[in-house]
Amino acid sequence: MLQTKTSLNIYEIFAIMADNNILLIYQGMFDQDMVKSVLTMTEKKLKQDNVMEPTRRKLFNIMMEGLQNICKHQLRTADEVANPFFIIGRKDQVFNIVTGNMIENSKISIVKDKIDHINSLNQEELKEYYKTARLNSVISNVGGAGLGFIDMARKSGNKLDYKFYELNDHYSYFILNNTINNN
């Protein structure tokens, strides 16, 4: 995934996108304007593809949380390879929203424990967990409530799929994959 020093030409990239049913892909630094643009573009694309409103809403919600997570937690770096990315893809009746961003190795266990805990809960337990977490949450200095992962799992009804790729002694790349069924 991180072997980006390839010699892919534009046509090959297009072919890969078509083969993998990638609707939209973005790599670069994220800010609120970028989030708005990506959301608007994806909304239009999903409407064009006649995706039903309930599914579109779930996708919008999960994208919004995923994109804003990156905005708030991305690390500034001069290294293009480690820029955050966002992909939305579709295979038949399944959508995938994938985000990637660099994370400090020292923070991996916090993120991992949080997601593992969420994945261990069923929908009813998630609902309770969300309610308690929201009551106790304090808006952080980067403007987050610490509820994004729980909300994603509730909205999709699926487990959060994730991976950490170690880049060096200090940093890893964190990939989060949300699966949303079109129903």
Added chain:
Amino acid sequence: MQMLILDICGTEDTPEIKYNPAGNCFTLSGRSLPEDVTEFYKPVFEWLEEFSSNVSNPATFQFKLEYFNTASSKIILDILMKLEELCSENNNKITIEWYYNESDDDMLEAGEEYKELVEVPFNLISY
């Protein structure tokens, strides 16, 4: 006393927030995913402070949201808790109206969860 005016226009990532003194009605509608929720909602809490010291009854608080992010979800809870406080303090007659699109189960569920949490007359209304 002049009531503090609350008239915030909506954008693609922030909601429209208005208070109509004639109907004594507060309305928060649209999309709430601001970059900085604390900063964005500051005028609303200032207005609520002003409103608290000079409540006219009965008052209606309408929520007609299309999308809101998790940080906004926390802020909305803070607003509702403030309303609960107002209700219990002076027997103020406050009603909350939570609107949801009839095909939006998540928005209905969000309303139900808020309703369980605060002791204020709370109506869930589909459209």
